[in-house]
Each structure stands twice: as structure tokens, then as C-alpha cells.
């Protein structure tokens with residue numbers, strides 16, 4: 282039986298009242314989500330929240346919630362929706378208190394239900410940026426990152442499982458937002474700067490509202 286997830290009541294009123302733009306950043310493992318988010322932050326001043334980073338921070342904190350996460354992440358599976366959404370909400374509230382003017386939510390949603398729950402509890406995403414990269418390239422990038430990242434999931438066994446999870450659980454997210462007219466599909470096989478050029482061209486269309 283799955284372990285019970287510890288949940289706190291989170292007051293979302295300040296986040297909803299701020300009504301700042303929210304962008305979901307989606308792509309396979311190693312597609313360059315974090316790399317592009319760093320560049321977007323530098324140009325647009327949005328707040329970057331990576332659900333994977335929030336989970337790794339939770340593990341490092343030594344909290345009871347964190348203790349349940351290591352095994353799941355090392356198996357390449359998805360962490361339960363409620364755990365991720367609570368971490369994202371808490372981080373968004375802290376950023377709003379500091380005057381955030383909008384969010385890049387990187388690595389979220391990983392399954393359609395995550396997007397639906399986020400949007401019903403918090404706010405609709407303005408756009409979903411999808412970094413489209415072939416599996417072969419993803420593996421190459423992740424094995425390259427493994428040399429310095431220290432990430433427990435940057436190893437070939439976990440990479441294969443993460444790719445499987447992407448195909449089975451996250452690919453439907455791409456179709457879901459495409460059908461809603463919110464998806465920006467970006468071929469992310471090229472250089473970091475060329476990809477960023479395409480990102481900017483798309484974000485500039487909505488910049489006046491950022």
C-alpha cells in the first residue's frame with residue numbers, strides 16, 4: 282500500500298490575488314529545461330521553480346516527507362501529485378511575498394492530472410513550452426551531465442526508466458495542452474543559444490503582459 286502523504290493546509294489567497302503569469306516548462310529528461318529557464322530568468326526576471334529541484338531540496342532537508350522521495354526518484358517514477366503540488370505552492374507563495382512577477386514551473390506537469398489540479402486550485406497557465414528532443418540526444422546529454430552533476434538519477438538505468446515515464450505519463454500532457462491551443466513546441470536539438478532565440482520569439486508575443 283502507498284505510504285500516506287503528510288499534507289498541510291496552504292492558504293493560496295496571496296498567490297491568486299497576485300494573478301501573475303505562469304508558464305509550464307515541459308520536456309524529456311535532459312531536454313534543456315533548466316538550461317533555458319536560467320536564460321529566461323536573466324532576460325525576463327521571472328521566478329524559476331523546478332519541481333525536481335524542490336524535491337531534491339526536500340530530500341536534503343531530512344524531513345519525513347523527504348525520506349519517502351529518494352527511492353521514488355531513483356526508480357525513475359513520478360512522485361505523488363499531492364507532494365509535488367504542495368512543494369510548488371509553498372515555493373510560489375514565498376516568491377510572491379518577495380514580489381515575483383511571474384513563474385516558470387519547470388518539470389511540471391509530468392502527468393495530465395497534475396496540470397488539471399494545479400490549474401483548478403491555483404490559476405491557468407498562460408503557455409506551455411515543450412522542448413522536443415530525440416531520446417538518443419537526451420541520453421547523450423544526461424550521460425554528459427552525469428560526469429559533474431552528482432545527481433543520483435543521472436545513471437543509465439534510471440535514465441531509461443525516466444524516458445519510459447516520460448513517454449507513458451508526460452507525452453499526454455503535450456497533447457492535452459496542444460488541444461487547448463496553449464502549447465509551444467520547440468525543436469530543442471540545436472545549440473542553447475539557437476533554442477533560446479525561439480523561446481524569446483514566443484515569449485515576446487506575451488511580454489507586454491509579463
Ligand SMILES: Nc1ncnc2c1ncn2[C@H]1C[C@H](O)[C@@H](COP(=O)(O)OP(=O)(O)OP(=O)(O)O)O1
Nearest residue numbers: 309310311312313314315316333422426471472473
Ligand atoms: N541545447 C543543448 N545542447 C547541448 N547540451 C545541452 C543543451 N541544453 C542543455 N544541455 C546540457 C546541459 C546539461 O548538461 C544537460 C541537460 O540539460 P538540463 O537543462 O539540465 O536538462 P533538464 O533540466 O531538462 O533535465 P532534467 O529533467 O533531468 O532536470 O544537457
Ligand SMILES: Nc1ncnc2c1ncn2[C@H]1C[C@H](O)[C@@H](COP(=O)(O)O)O1
Nearest residue numbers: 332333334354358359360365388389391
Ligand atoms: N512534477 C513532478 N511530478 C512527479 N515527480 C516529479 C516531478 N518533478 C520531478 N519529479 C521527480 C521525478 C523525476 O524523475 C525527478 C527529477 O526531476 P527533474 O525535473 O528531472 O529534475 O523528480
Ligand SMILES: [Mg+2]
Nearest residue numbers: 314315331333
Ligand atoms: Mg532540470
